[in-house]
Amino acid sequence: MAHSPEVIAELEDKANLLRRNIIRIFENSKQGHSGGTMSAVDIVAALYFHHLKLDKKNCDWPERDRVVLSKAHAAEAIYAVLPEIGYVSKDMLDKYYAYKSQFQGHADRWCTPGIDYSGGSLGQGLSFAAGMAKAEKMHTAINPPPLRVTAANMPKLVLKYNPAYRVFCIVGDGELGEGQNWEAAMFAAKYKLDNLICIVDYNKFQLDGPVEMIMPLEPLADKWKAFGWGVYEINGHSMKEILDTLELVNNMYGDGKPKCIIAHTVKGHGIPVWESVHLHYSRLEGTTIAVKEGREIYG
16 A cells, blocks of 8 residues: 555654664764764664554564664664664653663663664674574474364365564665575575565675675676575665565465565765765764764754
């Protein structure tokens, strides 16, 4: 279904709220993973404020949708949303990277409520996500939903039903140069993990420079299709395209294909100085300049 202009506008406001929270994180710590964090903000806002099945009173609800942030250095994007859904206190935004803080430099399942995957080394998240999706398939096969009947004299019919949970894996384009991702892609296709959605934050830059210079990915969509995935390309900063595509892949459940959403984004999106230099990590004076610029834009 098409999402209303009101819903889109509300979520765009939520994305800007996350940007303000991220700026607060950078302002206090004078450092952070600026590029990949800012490129993922619109995707994170659409997921957490609209699309995911969550229990705001229980971050470990067994039937919650899972989010695997494979590019775990961009945890600031997730940290920005956790206080807004009630999983941590808002003052945690001021304690990024601090000793014993719940907000460490990379996403950590064991110290941060609402995080489903502990990451650090890139390239492993999709394998982890595929395992989670396979586990849901196995559990549902053992404990299927009750069969429904249309009338007393009609035979029972096995109808299409939703999975107990879906798994969303956010990967960076740079890490797709690692072979483990493509092993996971083969695994997911073989086991028909149509409850698995991989979102590629395709901002075209990685730590050492342009992705196409270091390890070319194109034709990226054709690669995923060749591995047996359903593939959708979007503007990763268009809230309408993000929402419509997330709903589409939900509705495609039952076709036996894992899904890949290739989201074309801009590294450092929303802060002009970061957009211009494609920074992976910002420190000290560079952070101060960008924070000032961000405050002028987002308040």
